[in-house]
Amino acid sequence: MSEKKIRIGFYALTSCYGCQLQFAMMDEILQLIPNAEIVCWYMLERDSKEVEPVDIAFIEGSVSTEEEVELVKEVREKSKIVVAVGACATQGGVQSWTDKPLDELWKTVYGDGKVKFQPRMAKPVEEYIKVDYRLYGCPPEKRDFLYAIGTFLVGSWPEDIDYPVCLECRLRGNTCVLIERGEPCLGPITRAGCDARCPAFNVACIGCRGAIGYDVAWFDSLAKTFKEKGYTKEEIIERMKIFNAHNPKLEEMVNKIFQEVKE
Amino acid sequence: MRYVKLPKENTYTFLERLKEWGRLYAPVKISEKFYDFREIDDVRKVEFHYNRTIMPPKKFFFQPREKLFEFSIKDAEYRETLEDVEPFVVFGVHACDIFGLKIMDTIYLDELPDKYYKVRREKGVIIGISCMPDEYCFCNLRETDFADDGFDLFLHELPDGWLVRVGSPTGHRIVDKNIKLFEEVTTEDICNFRDFENKRAQAFKYHEDWGNLRYLLELEMEHPMWDEQSDICLACGICNTTCPTCRCYEVQDIVNLDGNTGYRERRWDSCQFRSHGLVAGNHNFRPTKKDRFRNRYLCKNSYNEKLGLSYCVGCGRCTYFCPAGISFVRNLRTIMGLEEKSCPPELSEEIPKRGFAYATGIRGEDI
Ligand code: SF4
Ligand code: SF4
Numbered sequence: 025m026s027e028k029k030i031r032i033g034f035y036a037l038t039s040c041y042g043c044q045l046q047f048a049m050m051d052e053i054l055q056l057i058p059n060a061e062i063v064c065w066y067m068l069e070r071d072s073k074e075v076e077p078v079d080i081a082f083i084e085g086s087v088s089t090e091e092e093v094e095l096v097k098e099v100r101e102k103s104k105i106v107v108a109v110g111a112c113a114t115q116g117g118v119q120s121w122t123d124k125p126l127d128e129l130w131k132t133v134y135g136d137g138k139v140k141f142q143p144r145m146a147k148p149v150e151e152y153i154k155v156d157y158r159l160y161g162c163p164p165e166k167r168d169f170l171y172a173i174g175t176f177l178v179g180s181w182p183e184d185i186d187y188p189v190c191l192e193c194r195l196r197g198n199t200c201v202l203i204e205r206g207e208p209c210l211g212p213i214t215r216a217g218c219d220a221r222c223p224a225f226n227v228a229c230i231g232c233r234g235a236i237g238y239d240v241a242w243f244d245s246l247a248k249t250f251k252e253k254g255y256t257k258e259e260i261i262e263r264m265k266i267f268n269a270h271n272p273k274l275e276e277m278v279n280k281i282f283q284e285v286k287e
Numbered sequence: 288m289r290y291v292k293l294p295k296e297n298t299y300t301f302l303e304r305l306k307e308w309g310r311l312y313a314p315v316k317i318s319e320k321f322y323d324f325r326e327i328d329d330v331r332k333v334e335f336h337y338n339r340t341i342m343p344p345k346k347f348f349f350q351p352r353e354k355l356f357e358f359s360i361k362d363a364e365y366r367e368t369l370e371d372v373e374p375f376v377v378f379g380v381h382a383c384d385i386f387g388l389k390i391m392d393t394i395y396l397d398e399l400p401d402k403y404y405k406v407r408r409e410k411g412v413i414i415g416i417s418c419m420p421d422e423y424c425f426c427n428l429r430e431t432d433f434a435d436d437g438f439d440l441f442l443h444e445l446p447d448g449w450l451v452r453v454g455s456p457t458g459h460r461i462v463d464k465n466i467k468l469f470e471e472v473t474t475e476d477i478c479n480f481r482d483f484e485n486k487r488a489q490a491f492k493y494h495e496d497w498g499n500l501r502y503l504l505e506l507e508m509e510h511p512m513w514d515e516q517s518d519i520c521l522a523c524g525i526c527n528t529t530c531p532t533c534r535c536y537e538v539q540d541i542v543n544l545d546g547n548t549g550y551r552e553r554r555w556d557s558c559q560f561r562s563h564g565l566v567a568g569n570h571n572f573r574p575t576k577k578d579r580f581r582n583r584y585l586c587k588n589s590y591n592e593k594l595g596l597s598y599c600v601g602c603g604r605c606t607y608f609c610p611a612g613i614s615f616v617r618n619l620r621t622i623m624g625l626e627e628k629s630c631p632p633e634l635s636e637e638i639p640k641r642g643f644a645y646a647t648g649i650r651g652e653d654i
Contacts, residue, residue: 055544174542174549178360183539187524187560190610194528195351195554197342199318202610212521212610240561242576245521249611 029058030177033078034065035099037085037092038146039117041067043110044084046163052170059177077102080176082159083149086112086119090142093152100153107172108148108155111162111267115234118162119146120269148270157182160215160233162267168217185215186238189229192220201228206253208263213241231267235274243277257282289453291462291469292476293442298449302330302378304465308412308457309374312347314340324377333379335444338421339604343531344377344384345391348407351528352554355403355538361547368550369403376412383424383600385415385438386431387531390600393593394534412457415441417483420490423603425616427491431600445479493616495625501588501597503622508581512621517580519611524557526583526605526615532598535563558582584618 034044047053048067064072075095081103087093100106108114122129126145149155159168175182189211193200198220202209209228211220213235222229235241243264250260261278268274293301305311311327314337322337324344342351358365380388395404415438426432434441439458442449450472453459462469527533537556542549556563559580564573573579587599599615606615620626 052544059544059546170544171539171541174544174546175540177544177546178542183562186562187557188522190521190523190525191528191555191557191560194342194525197317197323197346197351199321199341200525200608200610203608204318204320212523238561240522240576242521245519245611248519249521252612 029061030080031061031063031076031078032065033063033074033076033081033099033103034067035074035081035083035095036066037083037095037113037149038088038119039085039110039112041084042163043113043159046166047169050166050169052166056173075099075102079103080105080107080173082107082109083113084109086117086146087149087152088119088144088146090144093144096149096153105156105176106149106153107157107159108150109159110164111160111232111234112146113149114155114158114160115267116146116148116151116270118266120148121266122269151270158184160185161218162232165217184237185217185233186236186240187216188212188236189214189216189218189220189223189233192216192218193223196220196224198223199226201226202249208250208253208255208260210246210264212246212249213243213264231264233267235264235268235271239273241271241273243271243274244280247278247281251281289459289462290472291451291453292445292448292472293451293469294448296448297468299330301465301468302327302333304468305376305378305412305414305461307464308461309376309410311376311378313378317341324379327378335379335416336418337379338418339381339423339602339607341529341604341608343387343529343602343604344380344413345387345531345534347375347377347411348388348404349391349395349401349534349536349555350403350407352552353403355551355553357548357550358540359548360542365551367402369406372406372410374410374412376414378414379416380413380438381418381602382415382434383426383429383431383602384531385413385434386426386429386594386596386600387602388413389437389594390532390591390596390598391534393591397593412461413438417441417443417487419487420492421603422492423607423616424491424601425493425603426601427488428493428495428497429597429599429601431596432487432491443480444483445476450476450480493620497619497623500619500623501590503624504585504588504619507622510622512618513577513581516613516618517577520559520576520580520613521611522559522576522579523610524559525608525610526613527557527559528555529604529608530587531600531602531604532587533557537562558586584615587615588619 044067062069063076063078064074066072075098081099087096111117130143172182201207201223207228210231211229214229214231215233215236217233247260261275264274312324313327313333314322315325315332315334317323321341322334323340323342354368356365356367395401415434436454439455441452453462535556536553538551538553540549540551564571573582588597591598617626
């Protein structure tokens, strides 16, 4: 590792700030301080400066205003590595779930009130800039954060997660709420890394870490499994979309299963 | 081999005594339908008639997740973190699972022993138990339905107790130390034992010869079954992670935020995952879901040379626990021509061009 400190920025878009909070509360952060210069991270550093050149930029939140579009572009230009953090930044968050038009959404929240920004439909950061690495989840996992930074610090590249939550249920010795109780568990299509937290409490996975990438999230096979358990197409799409509203394959793959029957 | 009888009324006392040999693990109900080996406090919770555990007994020796060593990059040093393993007893292991452990031993103990596996294997006492097959069991076809060794004690159910086979010096010691709990085996017990074994042999769903399975699988690499079944597969990997003989693992180095120290961890892996076949340069030698799906079938039905058995021991877990409802047995029987759709005419004509070397997606394009 070089003696130079790595420069870190943590930027927030429209979000609940839960991601930053999750990491800011980690005791391990103290270990990082000698190796890093916190250029911008308001939750840790009062004298934060937005937007300065950094080695690693973390971005939480979904891009939801014109101003944020400009901000992410600037962050991209000034950062060597951009890491999207949390369900909002990586998948657009639950705020992307809706199909309603922007005007209507706006009215529901703000009525006739005036605000200082130009709204947009919520989207993941990747829709606007190139993202180099992602930390998934709502909120993201401390373990993933440690792993990513630790790996960057030694000049290597962290691996992405391309396997489902099911693995972690099996490692942990959970039962299976999908097989046993027919619950619409999204574990099979959702990225692991949460240590199958919800299923461990007998709660079906809702998919907060997003569908696995690399075209290995089998929405079609899971839709078929759900269909056999009596779920309708609408119920299936609705559930799968909660955290995957911007996934380009989702609806098409689910539709395929329901078309097959009509033939 | 030494045989003794454990009368029914002594069963719980015997279980209680087993705790003197180490921490006691046995099958218990973990949910409405499923069982798993768990640590036993109250011996009355032990299930003697469970069908199969969701985690195979390999978990005690090849742990689902374990830290291998800690390292320091600056000092160029590493330190193995193998903890002191206390003796433990695994009670209630079915014959197929005992064979599963024997298969694991051929991988993790022979030639280059895996020390993490070895130390636990040396500390673990294995107590087998007889079982009645359900519709998912096919250990009879795998010749793993009766264990001759690989256990310390094996309990066979009798109407009024257990006929116990003693399979190791430790087994002898357990019996000797508790000799008052045991009786001699009578002619009637032997009759009852035979009776149970006969009933059990008849209870299996299939009675057929699978001798040609290995060859047919290789010849039928392009059988439509692969497309149809891999298409509905979720690639969740549960078939691997519940299998008593799946032994692949993935390792990861986790560096601490000091940018110097860290640790290496391994965890069970699945060949149904994309990254399992991913190698340097972003190449993947099993690029499609179908390739990965087929891989498990080929792996499980290949022969373990040391034991002369297939890697699959017929426990039925991969079918029983598959969320997509895919039946491993049915698919194998399809390939063998024991189910319908075994030999479609349009395929049989082209057989010489098929087989491993000609399978698409394995050797790249245009081949
Ligand atoms: S358990 Fe079933 S759905 Fe999951 S990977 Fe195995 S065959 Fe596919
Ligand atoms: S392949 Fe399936 S039936 Fe065979 S040992 Fe593994 S889990 Fe059991």
